[in-house]
Amino acid sequence: MNKYLLIVVIIAIIGVIRVAFITSNKPDNEQQLSTGEKPAIQDNWQQQTVDEIGLTLSYPSDLTFRKEIGDNAGNIRTVAFYIEKGDPNNPEYQLYALYLADKEGSARDLELAKTGMDPASIKEASIDGYSGIEGIANANDPKRHYTTVVLKDGRLFSVSTYPPQPENKEITDRIIETFNFK
Numbered sequence: 001m002n003k004y005l006l007i008v009v010i011i012a013i014i015g016v017i018r019v020a021f022i023t024s025n026k027p028d029n030e031q032q033l034s035t036g037e038k039p040a041i042q043d044n045w046q047q048q049t050v051d052e053i054g055l056t057l058s059y060p061s062d063l064t065f066r067k068e069i070g071d072n073a074g075n076i077r078t079v080a081f082y083i084e085k086g087d088p089n090n091p092e093y094q095l096y097a098l099y100l101a102d103k104e105g106s107a108r109d110l111e112l113a114k115t116g117m118d119p120a121s122i123k124e125a126s127i128d129g130y131s132g133i134e135g136i137a138n139a140n141d142p143k144r145h146y147t148t149v150v151l152k153d154g155r156l157f158s159v160s161t162y163p164p165q166p167e168n169k170e171i172t173d174r175i176i177e178t179f180n181f182k
Contacts, residue, residue, distance in 0.1 A: 052079045053099045058178040059083045077102045093168050095175060096160045105156040113149040128179045136164060
């Protein structure tokens with residue numbers, strides 16, 4: 001029972017962290033997930049490495065990158081990064097990625113991540129060969145967003161897109177396509 005409670009708490013923490021970093025603006029209309037087609041990568045993209053999780057990625061040069069590390073006395077708990085356009089408090093586009101470095105994840109955690117997602121939007125997904133799910137989280141809430149959650153080496157790694165518009169999901173899909181874990 002304690003393990004189940006821990007998993008629920010972890011998922012709740014992920015949700016709270018995500019909600020804390022997205023705005024409360026409601027998109028103009030309901031949107032569905034893109035078809036999963038992967039557009040070609042542009043030449044004018046820049047590369048970034050997130051050493052703490054061994055990730056190299058590329059993103060359009062008109063976006064900004066920032067990273068946040070959560071640690072406890074030097075031990076990394078979380079690794080998060082943003083790729084944004086516009087005001088961070090009211091972004092035109094925002095990719096938010098979160099890696100839970102200090103918590104083990106499992107297939108059960110992926111199932112729990114579906115809680116609060118629009119069931120019709122949930123489908124299998126992968127990031128650089130790591131399997132998981134994607135869907136629209138907080139489906140009936142102004143803070144809804146696209147999210148992809150995978151298990152990377154026994155840890156949860158999630159990527160969220162806000163505002164949840166198809167063109168923003170397409171940008172995120174193109175960025176995820178460049179993810180390369182070492």
